[in-house]
Amino acid sequence: MLPEIQNLYNVWQTNKAVQSTSSHQISFDDLTNSIISTGPFSFYIIDFFDMSLSHISPSLFKIHGFNPDTITFNEVLGAIHPDDIDFVVKAEAFLTKFFYENIGSEKLLNYKISYCHRCRLENGEYVLFNHQALMLTMDDNGGYGKSLNIHTRIDHLSNFNTYKISLIGLKGEPSFMNLSLDDNNKEFTEFSKREIDIIKLLANGFNNNEIAEKLFISPLTVKKHRNNILTKSNSKNTVELIKNCVFQGIV
Secondary structure, three states: OOOOHHHHHHHHHHHHHOOOOOOOOOOOOHHHHHOOOOOOOOEEEEOOOOOOEEEOOOOHHHHHHOOOOOOOOOHHOOOOOOOOHHHHOOOOOOOHHHHHHHHOOOHHEEEEEEEEEEEEEEOOOOOEEEEEEEOOEEEOOOOOOOOEEEEEEOOEEEEEEOEEEEEOOOOOOEEEEEEEEEOOOOOOOEEEEHHHHHHHHHOOOOOOOHHHHHHHHHHHHHHHHHHHHHHHOOOOHHHHHHHOOOOOOOO
């Protein structure tokens, strides 16, 4: 095992489940239907208890050239660009600390984690992917159980990695966008569920009046939300906002 990959295992080792966790309550069809894709994507479920893979999409083998009969989690991690491994290690460690200090580890099941890194294709070329992870189960002590990991190819949008992390809140939880590893968790931007709903509707081409009708609010309220969203996301306009949100796994 490469030393860089071992560093990743070291991060997860202190947080993984100490016992096998039960199956997730959401049907897998519901999970895959909820995936928002902006390009070719693959997915699998990793069980941190024993690092085994299940529910592997056929596209994982097609995109990366893995052998379906011998594939392991080590092989999936080994496809990450060598220059991005350090970021992934630090991102995973950062996320553990951020949840503990700012959200509460018990709410991990209510968030989708998103960041980008380069990954090797079947032909040996490295391109940019958006990594999204949704924890499905945890043990009684809060240890990591099973996680749905989704990798979407986004090099048709950009080859520039922001090296930022986003946490998309589910079940009404707030979202935290563009977290930097250098911020030491002191300053971060929080987006409400209503703001995330508006962003998704904007990405689908709805105007202020249409959004107001769908959310049962006034067009003026929508306009105020849009201005706040642009300010929070440091976006000059809606086009830039949507592009940023694609990288953050929101749309």
